Amino acid sequence: MVRAVFVFMVLLLAGCEDGSRADSRTLDVEDEDFRQGQNFYKSGEVRKALECYLKVIDKRKGAAESNLEAGRMYLELQDPLPAIYHFNQYIRMKPTSEQSNLVRQLIKTAEKQFMQQLPGRPMEPDALGGSDLNAKLRNLQLENEKLKRELADYNRTQKGLVLPPKTTSEKPAEKPATTDDGKPQRFRQYTVAKGDTLSGISRKIYGDASPTRISAIYNANRDKMTSVNSLPKIGTVILLPE
Incomplete structure (x- = not known):
């Protein structure tokens, strides 16, 4: 059902873009990585398309269209949290664009997708209010950052403690250990x-x-x-x- 809604939204967005490309699109659509992302998406390579849009976002400020496309890719990849983030970035940059209402609908679709992915019994789409969902998202993001920091600290602690792996040439000692003077080791x-x-x-x-x-x-x-x-x-x- 979520995918059906997503496809419907994509078709609507495509219709709007055809009539208002010159007015509503920013310069990020002229970026080579943006065009490459479109080509990847047309060939069904969603993850590669996403990587291209994220490159544009990293390079340019105000890359509204790239944020919109990145959100769409995340939504298709069943990853609603970053999808919501990029859709909100688009709304922040273009709150009154012709596509803004459709993007808000995509945000609701991503929120429903997120709630269906929660552990345990899937929640009804309207079980959480908007403010409750936003608080839940913030808490999950904070917890994720905390886990990343703890993992990085652990990895730094372990560095230098691990000896090189034993090579295949090593053989068990055939004689009892001895000291430098030849006496058996005690x-x-x-x-x-x-x-x-x-x-x-x-x-x-x-x-x-x-x-x-x-x-x-x-x-x-x-x-x-x-x-x-x-x-x-x-x-x-x-x-x-x-």
Whole structure:
């Protein structure tokens, strides 16, 4: 049903454009990326068309027609939140254009599409008022930005902690580990506790967390660990070189 409404709106918009192209269209329609976007859309490549319209928006201020086309592409891709944003940008730039009322109808279509995508039982199209829906959209956008920041912080934390993957040329040691003077390596046992990390264990036992210490602990427990970040579960006994 939503797609049928969308197609209907697209046809109406196309009719309006034919009669008022010179008056209502801004210079962004002359942009090469805009024209490329139209060609992609005609050939059924909606995502590539969207990328072209977004390029125009990035390059030009007041790219009203590109915002309208980007909103239409997002709506066809079943992505109503950015569609609503770009439709509103068009309304902001051209509030009295001949197409503005049709764009407002597209916004309502996108709002209905969004409500149908909510988890659980699909909501009736008029279950939320306009202000309630806008508040819901803002909250979702804020939550999305928060998750992006948390993910970026996590990725920065993990950088430098991951060792290069083991190569296929590595082979298990066939002889017991020995010290520099040829004597067998001696170990002490340590039981993994909650919150432990290799660096934390190294500081606790040896008083420092140098890469050499951490590498020695890891090498002594390769049968229990796949990397320096994969400490065995709590209660597991590992070996610490003396």
